[in-house]
Amino acid sequence: MERVLQSAAEKVLLTQTKAAWLVLALLATTAEACGSDGSSSLDPGPDADAGSPPVDGGSQPADGGGGRGNGGSAGTGAAEPEVPAGPSCAGLASTCQGESCCMNVITGGTFLMGQGGANSSDLYLDPDLFPEERPEHEVTVDPFALDKYEVTVGRFRKFVDAYDGTPPAPDAGAHPAIDGSGWRSEWDVELAGTRTEFIDRLKCYGGRETWTDEVGTDEDKPINCVNWYEAFAFCAWDAGRLPTEAEWEYAAAGGSENRLYPWGSEAPTCELANWYGCPAIVDFVGSYPAGNGRWGHADLTGNVAEWTLDLYYGYGNLSLPHDNPANVTEGSARVLRGGSFDTRIIEGMDANGLRSTSRASRTPDLPDPEYGFRCARSPASE
Ligand SMILES: [Ca+2]
Numbered sequence: 001m002e003r004v005l006q007s008a009a010e011k012v013l014l015t016q017t018k019a020a021w022l023v024l025a026l027l028a029t030t031a032e033a034c035g036s037d038g039s040s041s042l043d044p045g046p047d048a049d050a051g052s053p054p055v056d057g058g059s060q061p062a063d064g065g066g067g068r069g070n071g072g073s074a075g076t077g078a079a080e081p082e083v084p085a086g087p088s089c090a091g092l093a094s095t096c097q098g099e100s101c102c103m104n105v106i107t108g109g110t111f112l113m114g115q116g117g118a119n120s121s122d123l124y125l126d127p128d129l130f131p132e133e134r135p136e137h138e139v140t141v142d143p144f145a146l147d148k149y150e151v152t153v154g155r156f157r158k159f160v161d162a163y164d165g166t167p168p169a170p171d172a173g174a175h176p177a178i179d180g181s182g183w184r185s186e187w188d189v190e191l192a193g194t195r196t197e198f199i200d201r202l203k204c205y206g207g208r209e210t211w212t213d214e215v216g217t218d219e220d221k222p223i224n225c226v227n228w229y230e231a232f233a234f235c236a237w238d239a240g241r242l243p244t245e246a247e248w249e250y251a252a253a254g255g256s257e258n259r260l261y262p263w264g265s266e267a268p269t270c271e272l273a274n275w276y277g278c279p280a281i282v283d284f285v286g287s288y289p290a291g292n293g294r295w296g297h298a299d300l301t302g303n304v305a306e307w308t309l310d311l312y313y314g315y316g317n318l319s320l321p322h323d324n325p326a327n328v329t330e331g332s333a334r335v336l337r338g339g340s341f342d343t344r345i346i347e348g349m350d351a352n353g354l355r356s357t358s359r360a361s362r363t364p365d366l367p368d369p370e371y372g373f374r375c376a377r378s379p380a381s382e
């Protein structure tokens with residue numbers, strides 16, 4: 001399936017290389033002034049963002065809204081469901097933009113997953129491009145908490161410190177509504193046998209890792225150089241799980257607002273996200289608040305690309321449930337979302353990696369300085 005994606009990418013590369021700058025220039029001059037809700041993760045309500053693009057024509061999916069979770073800061077009070085807290089932040093100072101690195105935000109509802117056609121707010125370039133994002137289809141995700149920030153070095157250090165080579169228990173880290181989504185014992189061999197080996201594996205590609213053997217100055221940068229199994233194991237250990245691709249896109253698209261980018265329709269800038277050239281290395285989480293998503297999630301676009309639960313598949317090739325879809329059966333590559341500090345527009349094809357609907361796929365045992373992740377949690381009431 002990855003070959004299919006690459007092949008499709010190659011087909012459109014020349015077209016997009018020429019068109020990208022034109023389109024981005026157009027977007028820059030015609031984009032609506034998109035209200036930044038970065039300073040608040042309170043639910044703005046389905047229509048609160050005056051500058052947001054409209055919901056795809058005709059369809060009006062119900063939107064469950066969202067609210068602030070209990071990740072270490074004051075909540076909104078009354079009806080807030082309880083979210084399980086993991087051990088990664090125990091004793092950790094609130095140093096991610098002055099708050100807990102474990103802040104999470106609860107959201108969920110119905111949206112149009114994938115890229116829409118003509119007149120859709122998330123259409124990019126041409127309705128015939130990016131077939132891996134089509135067809136757009138309605139999906140519902142149950143209420144879920146999603147880390148506000150990418151998992152940091154400081155949080156991951158707690159996992160490494162506790163690691164003794166014991167893999168997650170079978171079915172750990174499962175989505176409660178998705179059968180077969182938990183850890184499988186055949187994956188045990190994919191994890192390091194010892195803590196020493198684990199630490200060695202975090203040093204990938206010639207010193208571009210954010211991990212340091214001793215506590216240093218990069219504790220609030222996202223952990224990178226983790227493969228999919230290690231990301232899964234961390235979230236399971238931390239009382240959570242990897243988000244499904246649908247959950248990740250729900251957060252990035254602002255649910256029913258169907259946003260082209262997490263912040264809206266404005267073309268990417270170095271104020272909105274950490275992508276190629278701004279500054280072309282991994283940055284501290286939450287450094288680009290103007291680009292936060294509808295519910296306050298930081299760095300969904302850029303900084304590090306993020307592993308999700310799903311095996312890569314073609315939306316049109318696999319029939320998944322309308323509610324809480326995730327492909328946990330077909331294929332071998334896992335889906336990464338959101339692009340990274342090295343995602344560039346000048347080369348055309350890579351530009352698509354910054355959008356809310358963009359999909360990338362990689363073998364799960366391949367770590368990279370561009371790859372990180374964040375965890376999801378299901379509220380206890382679910
Ligand atoms: Ca969509």
Ligand SMILES: [Ca+2]
Pocket residue numbers: 150299300301302303304305306338339
């Ligand atoms: Ca990211």
